[in-house]
Amino acid sequence: MRANFLFAVLLKGQWGAGKTWFIKKYYEKRKANKQKCLYVSLYGMTTFSEIEDAFFQQLHPVLSSKGMAITGNIFKEAIKTTTK
Structure with missing residues (x-):
């Protein structure tokens, strides 16, 4: 059974904490698994x-x-x- 998640993520933290790095790694993983994902x-x-x-x-x-x-x-x- 395939789950469909409809959600958005907002990470808050100090500059340089790795927020963008974390989200881009998550995005790449989903994309590699052929899952649809938008990044803005x-x-x-x-x-x-x-x-x-x-x-x-x-x-x-x-x-x-x-x-x-x-x-x-x-x-x-x-x-x-x-x-x-």
């Missing part, structure tokens, strides 16, 4: 929206690519032009 560093993020965007980019790399963003902007502009 909160360093430099200031809003919940930035965190959501980071998860979206990992879950949907094609939809969040620069090419798709450009295509979306062109499509929006085309719609604006045709509706005027």
